[in-house]
Amino acid sequence: DTGVSQDPRHKITKRGQNxxxxxxxxxxxxxxxxxxxxxxxxxxxxxxxxxxxxxxKSRLLSDRFSAERPKGSFSTLEIQRTxxxxxxxxxxxxxxxxxxxxxxxxxxxxxxVV
Amino acid sequence: xxxxDQPTEMTATEGAIVQINCxxxxxxxxxxxxxxxxxxxxxxxxxxxxxDGLEEKGRFSSFLSRSKGYSYLLLKELQMKDSxxxxxxxxxxxxxxxxxxxxxxKGTKLSVIP
Numbered sequence: 086d087t088g089v090s091q092d093p094r095h096k097i098t099k100r101g102q103n104x105x106x107x108x109x110x111x112x113x114x115x116x117x118x119x120x121x122x123x124x125x126x127x128x129x130x131x132x133x134x135x136x137x138x139x140x141x142k143s144r145l146l147s148d149r150f151s152a153e154r155p156k157g158s159f160s161t162l163e164i165q166r167t168x169x170x171x172x173x174x175x176x177x178x179x180x181x182x183x184x185x186x187x188x189x190x191x192x193x194x195x196x197x198v199v
Numbered sequence: 200x201x202x203x204d205q206p207t208e209m210t211a212t213e214g215a216i217v218q219i220n221c222x223x224x225x226x227x228x229x230x231x232x233x234x235x236x237x238x239x240x241x242x243x244x245x246x247x248x249x250x251d252g253l254e255e256k257g258r259f260s261s262f263l264s265r266s267k268g269y270s271y272l273l274l275k276e277l278q279m280k281d282s283x284x285x286x287x288x289x290x291x292x293x294x295x296x297x298x299x300x301x302x303x304x305k306g307t308k309l310s311v312i313p
Contacts, residue, residue, distance in 0.1 A: 089241075118300065127203075127286050127303030128242065141300060176241065187232060188301065190241040 089191035091177050097197045098167055105163045106194045110179030117160050118188060119152055120176040121145065128176055134160060135182075167198045201225040203304035205287050210310045211277055219272045219307045221287030232301060233261050233272045234286040242286055246272065274309075282311045 090109040098104050110117050115136050120128035131150070133141040136157040146152075149167075154160040164171055174195050178188040203223045211217040223231070230249040234242035248254055248263035248270060260273040272285055284306040291302070 120303075125305065127288070127305050128301075130300040130302065133300055143300075187244040187247055189244065190234075192241050 089177055089179050089189050091191040091194050095195045100198055101166055103165045105161055106175055108160045108177030114179035115182050116180045118178045119162050122174045122176055169198045172196055172198045201302045203287055205304040205307045208308045213277055213311055213313050215277050216275050219285050221270045223268050223289050225289050225291050227291040229292040230290040231263055231270050232288040236284045277311050279311050284308050
């Protein structure tokens with residue numbers, strides 16, 4: 086296993102378009118997180134899955150954002166009607182259910198809305 | 200709510216020791232993490248503290264005082280490759296939901312100079 090994988094690495098889209106990102110967590114990890122990071126800031130929590138259940142959503146996650154993890158493995162994050170303010174790095178992380186283990190981050194998807 | 204403060208930037212000399220401080224206010228504290236993030240890359244895990252005291256891992260050590268809401272990351276024998284942002288993150292738990300989200304500080308950009 087090579088770690089958390091995200092696709093695509095970069096996405097440029099026009100304002101108003103929809104975009105979808107994919108995250109493949111480390112295979113034995115049942116917890117999956119989405120974060121957003123803008124330049125000069127730390128990552129901000131967006132949402133959290135335990136297996137296929139979405140257990141928590143940040144207030145940052147407006148109704149234009151939706152995340153799924155249909156089979157408890159990979160996850161997708163969709164942004165509808167993108168706005169320039171959505172431009173950021175979208176990071177996915179996964180962690181094990183066992184104990185207080187750290188979250189492992191993927192390389193991220195850098196979204197630019199023009 | 201949660202609030203995490205850490206210095207924005209620090210500069211240190213190769214071979215020296217540097218201490219990066221982090222103060223936090225949170226409810227339901229369940230651990231403090233330090234991550235390293237090189238420009239354009241994913242955060243990588245450095246250390247985890249949940250009890251008071253010092254955790255040592257090679258050239259890196261992390262300290263926690265829960266009563267003071269304070270942590271520091273100590274980097275010894277600095278190398279040029281240690282130039283990166285260092286992110287302090289706090290994990291909280293909520294009764295019932297079992298949330299494991301991390302709240303990150305804005306990061307401290309460390310520059311190591313010859």
